[in-house]
Amino acid sequence: MKEAQRWLDAFAAALSLRELAAIPKLFHEECYWRDLVAFTWNLRTCEGPVEIQAMLAATLGVAEPAKFQLRNAVSLDGVIEAWFTFETAVGRGIGHLRLKNRRAWTLLTTLQELKGFEEKSGRTRESGWEAFASPAAEPYVAIVGGGQCGIALAARLKRLGVPAVVLEKNARAGDSWRKRYASLVLHDPVWYDHLPYLPFPEHWPVFSPKDRMGDWLEMYARVMQLDYRGSTECKSARYDEAAESWEIAVEREGQPQTLRAKHLVLATGMSGFPNMPALAGAETFGGRLVHSSAHDGGEGWRGRHCVIVGANNSAHDIAADLVAHGAAAVTMIQRSPTVVVKSEALMELAWGKLYSEAAVERGITTAIADLTVAATPFRLLPQFQRPIYQEILKRDAAFYQDLAKTGFRFDMGEDGSGIHSIYLRRGGGYYIDTGASQMVIDGRIKLRSSAAVKGLGNRSILLEDRTEIPADLVVCATGYGSMNQWAAKLISPEVADKVGKCWGLGSATRYDPSPWVGELRNMWKPTHQPGLWFHGGNLMQARHYSLYLALQLKARYESLPTPVYFIDPVHHLQ
């Protein structure tokens, strides 16, 4: 505690005096400062003292950080981990520090609320009679896509008093879940999945079935009083440079409408469009050929031959469901290695510490858990994660042996850092095993690994090795593109080009080429297109990052100064 206090005092003094020369004394040569909106009005990780000094030189004048207060500190294996609070000129924040030998190894600073614009809650809640006040003005923010991300952001904006509208092409909130295959159940546990403000009740199942998730989202949008417009498809959006606002063309229940908003948030799913491989013979194929996103479920395929192209989460879920529905044969065609981890192992060894009933009992609130995750800079994530997956390989050694015997190709990612890493790098490439792997082992799901698809016959799929597999159904569980495909479609190819690829860290692994950027590209932060934002990801990200995006929008709505430090150079996937 004392050591952390000493460091924080010295750090606060250096910032207050703008004494940047003190930084190399306060930080190790290998060090990371991750800032979420508090200093940089950006999501930005600075690596090394030089980057930190440059960031501070640019931001201290406006940020005016002060009132650093140590909240607690624990020492573990020579590293002191500490939480602290602080203020800036306009807001209040929470920070996290890792100290080794009296110098900082990692630092996190996050903006949590804006002074004078605190959310009303508890003792400051409204009386209820305000219900009869005047209705909301024109939207300041238009959110395209009303899944968990659009909803979580709209809820935060509502609480912050920023007029926002959610445009959703489906009729009802939750339909994007309801319309997926019948057996879909979340693979992330409930403790990871809470939305802001209204947590799931204590009896909510560990893994939400998709229809329950759909219902939850629908009721959430209602009770949070969102301006949620179903059956409203965004057709195009044009940035009016002169007015500095968007002109958005929508089709609402079949009728064209135009609306204006200062900011446009694409919350269309963290993926872009379905990746549908061009298969020779598709036009003459006599069976059904669909992308996994359009597959309804196993019902109706009893006694039929089914083939799944792909071997990640959806592929496994869909295959298991087809087996359960009595398909004559279900074959999975694996093209590249998959990270496979049993759900229980993941719960126990990866989630358990932060997102579990045990964590709740230890006082780890969702907010603490989220900030703890945020406190690991992405550069360090692999080395933090690798031991977990080593442990998992040991724990489930017999399972992995059995799986290896089938020829199924699996690993723990190119660098052994597992699911969390690969998710951030490419948004997929893994299977959280809830039973389908055992079906592969048992032969109930047939496997063709290291296989390449050559094309389709009339009622079959043809592989490069000249085998032919009977197929009444071919499901391509072949993933999705990048979110900026949506920008290309809705705005223009030029704007999509200007903005560049979304998601990915630049880790120089498969589908995530360098250069390294240290944060997810374009997500939840300013882009090269004024007024355009991207919001996507799983429920945890929908919850946590919606805070920082909402605060950025609120600050602009209130005309606070929001000088953005550093926008990454544009990057395109070749």
Place this chain on the structure above:
Amino acid sequence: MKEAQRWLDAFAAALSLRELAAIPKLFHEECYWRDLVAFTWNLRTCEGPVEIQAMLAATLGVAEPAKFQLRNAVSLDGVIEAWFTFETAVGRGIGHLRLKNRRAWTLLTTLQELKGFEEKSGRTRESGWEAFASPAAEPYVAIVGGGQCGIALAARLKRLGVPAVVLEKNARAGDSWRKRYASLVLHDPVWYDHLPYLPFPEHWPVFSPKDRMGDWLEMYARVMQLDYRGSTECKSARYDEAAESWEIAVEREGQPQTLRAKHLVLATGMSGFPNMPALAGAETFGGRLVHSSAHDGGEGWRGRHCVIVGANNSAHDIAADLVAHGAAAVTMIQRSPTVVVKSEALMELAWGKLYSEAAVERGITTAIADLTVAATPFRLLPQFQRPIYQEILKRDAAFYQDLAKTGFRFDMGEDGSGIHSIYLRRGGGYYIDTGASQMVIDGRIKLRSSAAVKGLGNRSILLEDRTEIPADLVVCATGYGSMNQWAAKLISPEVADKVGKCWGLGSATRYDPSPWVGELRNMWKPTHQPGLWFHGGNLMQARHYSLYLALQLKARYESLPTPVYFIDPVHHLQ
């Protein structure tokens, strides 16, 4: 702590040895034991050692109470108040004790759960994959009425695995709130209003506007996965003595259907039918004449003359709303005295200790608050409440002086015990002031007090004193009948007669004639009609008493022995 421990040990020993002779030594001559389902399979307050001995003689053999454990005890003004837990042969309970001079003054015993049938929650929650299990069987319980009471009970039964169906004549859950007058806002604060399992979020307004309440109920029914059937009106129900079950005729979306259930719960609102006074000249009245339950709101009455008959909550709300909408004149006709208390005074002096943000911060959970309320036997309630209302009269003396000057007749109830008392006695007779009293004082709401209505003119209302008041609109805010009117309508006049009046304590005050029964008549407990139950009241009652009703039904569903101790003699209001 020691003294409470000593008493509890002696009490436990006496029960264990069935030594009823010890009771007069353990209890004062003036003493109360309130049991909620734990010993009596009933809601029953025994008064005095003799009644307690009789109850124990009848129940100990089956109840087998044991494992009494003191949880905490505090001493205040010579009274020790203690919480304890205990078990019976089939369940676990929580109890509360007031000890004066080493002997018990009041005792509360409540059943909280049945052994082997604990609700799954937290660590025992379901995984989520059970979603694909077989659908629910025939309903065991049919609940008529899908307002807060029907919904809260159905939620508890769902969690307990008792198949139940809710029959609601409106299309959607929450419609019974939505359809009321536009300005309706709950007069009870949010801390009092939580439903089981899923509390309102921390930003929920103190007083819920009726449409938000409607939306909350609708989403609650959905996410709690209730079998909630909207547009389904119960037309009649017949008890099949041979089959020991109900045959229920419903009209679902216009189509007649029959369903069977072992138990029938009338949750049709704590009141019966609207009390509509027979007014001479009603058939030739040229304006609009409605009961308050059918009044839409102030819109459309700008510049018109409006008269409200009645001077309780709805009368005030409706009058204030008409004033706000620019009615030419709004006149309230007061026929008898009203208990008037300012909302802030009630919050501060009556609710504050148990249901407020301050209480939450002190660790008073909703469950603790509810059990604390339950720990006051109804006989003692007036003497516990009177000082609060004395204090309120002092606090708001200027207000009451101003109100008195208008001629408005108010008191704190016949015995000065205020709102909680009068609500339990007659379900109405009060106004929780949220601003309309000031309108009476200012003359914006005109008042005719001590007035009796003679009849209606063509466009006027005539009073017995021969005054005539112009009236385009007459709203009769004249209250409701007893719930057993519903039994008469839906089942038969014979069954309604057999069951008798619902609600009221027998306090020998207006609308609540003796004999004293010590619990609300027929509410949440066995009636003289096998398989017939009544459930009604405000949100606190919907929440708290649904637990005891659900446990009674669950025990029967699981064929546990549930010998009912004492059913009150039938009582009819003359």
